[in-house]
Amino acid sequence: MADNHFGGIKIRHLYKIFGPNGQAYIDAVKNGLTKAELNREHGRILGLRDINIEIPSGCIQVIMGLSGSGKSTLIRHINRLIDPTAGEVLVDGVDVVKMNDVQLRDFRRRETAMVFQKFALLPHRNVLENTVFGLEVQGMDRSKAVNVAMRWIERVGLGGFEQKYPNQLSGGMQQRVGLARALANDAPVLLMDEAYSALDPLIRTDMQTVLLDIQKEIKKTIVFITHDLDEALRLGDQIAILRDGEVIQQGTSQDIVLRPADEYVANFVKEVNRGRVVQVEAVMSPLRAGAPVHGGMTIEAHATIEEAIRLLASSPEGEVTVLGASAQPVGTVTFRQLACAMVNSQPHDEREAAIALVR
Numbered sequence: 293m294a295d296n297h298f299g300g301i302k303i304r305h306l307y308k309i310f311g312p313n314g315q316a317y318i319d320a321v322k323n324g325l326t327k328a329e330l331n332r333e334h335g336r337i338l339g340l341r342d343i344n345i346e347i348p349s350g351c352i353q354v355i356m357g358l359s360g361s362g363k364s365t366l367i368r369h370i371n372r373l374i375d376p377t378a379g380e381v382l383v384d385g386v387d388v389v390k391m392n393d394v395q396l397r398d399f400r401r402r403e404t405a406m407v408f409q410k411f412a413l414l415p416h417r418n419v420l421e422n423t424v425f426g427l428e429v430q431g432m433d434r435s436k437a438v439n440v441a442m443r444w445i446e447r448v449g450l451g452g453f454e455q456k457y458p459n460q461l462s463g464g465m466q467q468r469v470g471l472a473r474a475l476a477n478d479a480p481v482l483l484m485d486e487a488y489s490a491l492d493p494l495i496r497t498d499m500q501t502v503l504l505d506i507q508k509e510i511k512k513t514i515v516f517i518t519h520d521l522d523e524a525l526r527l528g529d530q531i532a533i534l535r536d537g538e539v540i541q542q543g544t545s546q547d548i549v550l551r552p553a554d555e556y557v558a559n560f561v562k563e564v565n566r567g568r569v570v571q572v573e574a575v576m577s578p579l580r581a582g583a584p585v586h587g588g589m590t591i592e593a594h595a596t597i598e599e600a601i602r603l604l605a606s607s608p609e610g611e612v613t614v615l616g617a618s619a620q621p622v623g624t625v626t627f628r629q630l631a632c633a634m635v636n637s638q639p640h641d642e643r644e645a646a647i648a649l650v651r
């Protein structure tokens with residue numbers, strides 16, 4: 293793989309209108325024709341409208357949104373399983389939309405790998421042969437391909453299962469094979485469309501952990517689609533929220549939870565466990581310049597509220613000094629501030645009650 297292939301993605305002014313001759317309606321859509329109007333008046337479906345997302349190399353970009361909001365349509369533009377009606381999809385600066393068939397085939401094989409919700413394993417191949425498949429297609433020498441495949445089978449926790457067939461494996465194990473197969477390709481871009489949505493909650497959390505652990509080493513550019521906000525917040529370095537084919541909000545988990553752009557996003561955020569997401573930094577009292585710093589307990593600014601509460605639980609009347617990136621004090625936080633932030637999205641009377649309890 294060439295050294296300049298790192299997998300950074302830039303999506304610019306991307307539109308998709310499904311149905312014959314979508315091009316004819318692009319100006320009307322750009323001038324504000326809504327998805328409902330396009331469908332009612334012209335029988336065309338607006339899949340995506342003016343999507344602009346920049347995904348730095350090595351970053352996990354989560355795409356969230358209700359069913360039908362355009363998540364699969366968007367991710368399928370990145371390896372051009374869907375042709376856009378307008379716009380650019382740049383991967384390492386090269387526009388996927390402009391590639392010819394040969395370039396596109398080469399790009400799909402070398403630059404991207406996909407993990408599917410329903411695993412999409414080959415039923416008559418065992419775990420090893422499923423994992424080795426993409427490498428075979430690339431023409432890799434058999435013994436080298438087996439070595440690479442075995443390394444990833446071990447890495448996703450399937451060591452010893454390489455001779456088993458898909459129907460002998462649980463859903464979680466099948467998805468591990470799907471992940472091993474995708475990683476074996478060593479493509480810089482990993483596309484995961486609801487990859488974990490069919491798994492039981494505990495298995496799902498395990499698989500998130502596997503992905504985060506592996507990502508620390510491999511630093512791929514991962515586009516991860518999910519319906520689940522907890523999963524989005526846990527995995528996403530960046531999160532984009534789609535509604536009716538449009539990006540309603542993009543930002544970090546902190547941006548989404550603390551400053552939801554509208555009611556639609558607020559509805560997603562309502563049920564979230566803020567203690568596990570919101571960082572101490574968002575809650576603390578910033579240190580006044582020159583104020584004396586007390587000794588005692590300290591915590592990192594990026595620690596969660598829950599972690600800080602655990603620390604303060606033994607002396608709830610005290611406060612913790614919050615440390616910035618280079619371990620310098622940047623603020624202080626009290627038990628009360630933490631408790632308030634924890635229940636901030638709850639109805640007013642519940643919030644008051646919770647605060648009263650810690651007063």
Ligand SMILES: Nc1ncnc2c1ncn2[C@@H]1O[C@H](COP(=O)(O)OP(=O)(O)OP(=O)(O)O)[C@@H](O)[C@H]1O
Nearest residue numbers: 310311337338339358359360361362363364365366
């Ligand atoms: N091939 C197609 N032809 C016509 N309309 C389509 C096509 N593919 C998708 N759509 C429409 O585009 C919109 C977005 O669909 P998409 O599958 O991207 O949604 P999604 O967010 O992935 O939903 P889900 O969470 O259910 O997977 C929907 O209105 C859908 O009906």
Ligand SMILES: [Mg+2]
Nearest residue numbers: 363364365485
């Ligand atoms: Mg989908």
